[in-house]
Amino acid sequence: MRITVAANDEKQLAELARQLRERSSADDISMLPASLERLLTMAEPGAIDVLVLAQDTLDADDTERLERLGNGLPNTALILVSSQQTPEFLLQAMRAGVREVVASPSSPTTLYPALRRIADKRESRANAGGKVLAFVSCKGGSGATFLATNLGYALASMENKKVCLLDLNLQFGDATLFVSEHKPVATLADVCKQIHRIDPSFLAGSMVSVTPNFSVLAAPEDPSHSEDVKPEHIDTLLKLARRHYDFVLLDIGRTLDAVSVRALDQADMIYPILQTTLPYIRDGKRLLGVFNSLDYSHDKIALIVNRHHKSGQIRLTDLEGAYGTRIHHTMPNHYEAAAASVNQGVPILKLDPASPLSKALADMARELAGPSETETRPGWLSKLFRA
Template sequence: MKILIVSEDKPFLKHAGSIFAGTGHDVTTTPGTAADLRTLVKSLGPDLLLLDGRDDVMLDLAGIERTTLQCPGVAILLLTTMRTPAFLIDAMRAGVREVLPSLHPGELLAAVERAAAKLTASWTASHGKVHAFVGTSGGSGTTFLATNFGYQLAQTHKVLLVDLNLQFGDALSFLQDAKATTTIADLARDINRLDAPLLQASAIKVTPTYSILAAPEEPGQATDITPEHIDAILRLAVTQYDFVLLDMPRIVDAMMMTALDQASTIFLVLQASVPHLRNADRLLSVFRSLDYANDKIELLLNRYDKRDDITIDRIRRTLGAHQIHMIANGWRQVSTAINQGVPLVQVERKHGVIRSLSELGDTMVPVLDPHVGLFDRLFRRA
C-alpha cells in the first residue's frame, strides 16, 4: 500500500517513516500541513495518508474535507491530542478514517491494517461502467433514451441513472408519476456522510434493480452542488451498480467535465437535421479539446428514417469516424409513454425503439449466445 506521511516536524517524519520499515508498504514523507493535502494527494496518489495534527492551532479540518471530497479513495489517519467528542465528530465529518492520540508503533500499524482491509474490500468490489447521454439540441430525446435504456438494462443488471440536469431535470417523470422524496441536492448537503447505504437511500427505486438519483426540485438548489460532490458520488456509485447512466445538460462547465471524465462512453444524441449536426460538431470540438478519444464518443441518431434528407453518409462526413446507433422513429408511442410517465415497453412491448435500445445494450453487455440478443432474452415468450 502507498502511504504518505505529512508533517512540519522533520524528526517526526523520520520517526514515523522508520515505523514502517520492513512492512512492505511504499512510504513517502513530506513537509506540509492540512492546507497542502489536496496538492500532495493529487501529485503523489497515496492510498493512505497520515497527517500530523498535533499543532491544534494549525489543524485545518476544512482542508482535510476538501481533500476527501476530491479524493474519496484516500484513507486519512490523523494524529492529534484533541479528543473531545465534538472534535471527533467534526473529524469524522471531514472524512478522517481514524484519530490517533500518539505515534505508538503498535497502534499506528494496527490502524493502517484496518484501513488497508477496508481499502482492499473497496478495490475488490464490482466496478460498474459510466455512460453519459448528452443532447445536441432541445427536444433531441436525450432523457427519454437514457431513462428507457436504463429500464431495459435493469432487467438483467443493477442500474443507477443520475439526473445531472440540475436546474430543470425531470428524468424521474419519464418512468413514474411521482415526485422524488430525496434528490441529489439532499445527498450533496450530506456529502460528508457519503457511503453506500446513504447513496442507495437517496436514490428513488423505480424497480428493485433500477434507481434514479433525481435532480433538485427547486432550480435554486443546484447552486449547492459542486463538481467535487459529483466526483465523489460517481466514484462511489460505480462500486455499487453495474451501470451508472448520466442524463447530461448541453452545458460545458466544470460540472459537465467532471462527470464526463468518468464516463466510459459519451452518447451524443442527435436527429437528422442541420441544427443538430451543427451543434453536434461544436460539442465534438469541445470533447477533442478535453482530449477525449474518438472511440469514447458514439452517436445516437434518434427518430431515424432512411428517407430523411440528411443521410448517414452525410452525418459521417460531417462528424467524423464515430460509431452511429440508429434509434427507430416511434413518435406516437413515445409521446404516449412520456405523457403517462411509464417506460415505453409498458405501452408497446416490441416497438422498434425498444429493439434499437436493446441492440445498443448488446454492444455493452457480453452475449453468451451470439444468436440471442438482449431484446430476445428480455421479451421472448415462454
C-alpha cells in the same frame, strides 16, 4: 505519486513543494522553476503523475500551450494554482485540459483535497466496477433523457443488471417523470447537502425505484438548489455507485460547467444525442470540439442519432463525413409510442414492446451487457471435443 511543481516565482515554488512534502512522505516531489512555455520543452511523457502549475492568468497563447502540454502528457493530471476563480476562467482552464483549479495562495485545505480526488480517480480507474455512461444533448429536445431512462430500464428488466441513473441536468432535470409516477423523496441536491452520510443504503433510499434493480436520483426541484451540488460531490457519488451498480447512467443535459465536466471525466462512455437536421449537426460538431479540447479519446465518444429516418435527406454517411467518426447507434422515429411513454411515465419497452424504438433500445442494452453466463459457458459438445 510522482508530483512535479512548476512556477516562475521561486518563493511560491518552494512553498508549494513544502506543502506537498508535508502531505505525504510517499510522494516523489520535484520542482521546476519554469514558465509554461519552457515546460513544453522539458516535460517527459509518462514521467509525471501530477503537474502542479502556478499560473495566474490564461490568455489565448497560454491556453494553446496548456493544450499542447496536456497532449504531450496524456497520463498526467494537471492542477492549476491561480488567483482567478471566475466560472469563465474555470471552464477555460478545464477546456485546456486542467483537472483541478486551486486558489492562490494555496493552502493544505485547498491543495490536499484536489490531490486526493486525483488519487481516488486513479484508483477507481484501476479498480473500476460498474460502467458509467453519460448522455449529452447536442441541442434541446434531442431525446437524451428519454434514451437514458429507457435504456436504464432495458438493462435492468431485460439484461438483469443493477442500474441507477443520476439526473445531472441541474437546472431543469425531469428524468424521473419519464419512467415513474412517484414523487422523489429526495433529490441530488438533498444528497449532496448530506454527503457526509453517503453510503449504499442512504443513496438507495434517496432514489425513485422504477424496478427492483433500476433507480433514479432526481435533479433538484428548485434550479437555485443546483448550487448545493459541487464537483467533489460527483466524485464521491460515482465512486460509491460504481461499487454497487453494474451501470451508472448520467443524464447531463446541455450545460457544461464544473459539475458536468467532472462527471464526463469519470464516464467510461459519452453518448452525444443528435438528430439529422442542420441545427443539431452544427451544435453536435461544436460539442465534439469541446470534448476534443478536454482531451477525451475518440474511443470514449459514441454518437447516437435519434428519431432516424432511413429515407431522410441527410444520410448517416453524410454525418460520419462531417464529424470524422462513425455513428454508433441509431434510434428509429416512432413518435406516437415515445410520446405515450413520456405522457404516462411508463418505459416504452413496457408500454409498447413491439415498437421499433423498443427493439433498438433492447439491442443496445444487449450489446452493453455482453453475453450472459449461459451464453459464454462451454456446452457439453465443445467440452467433449476438447477432452
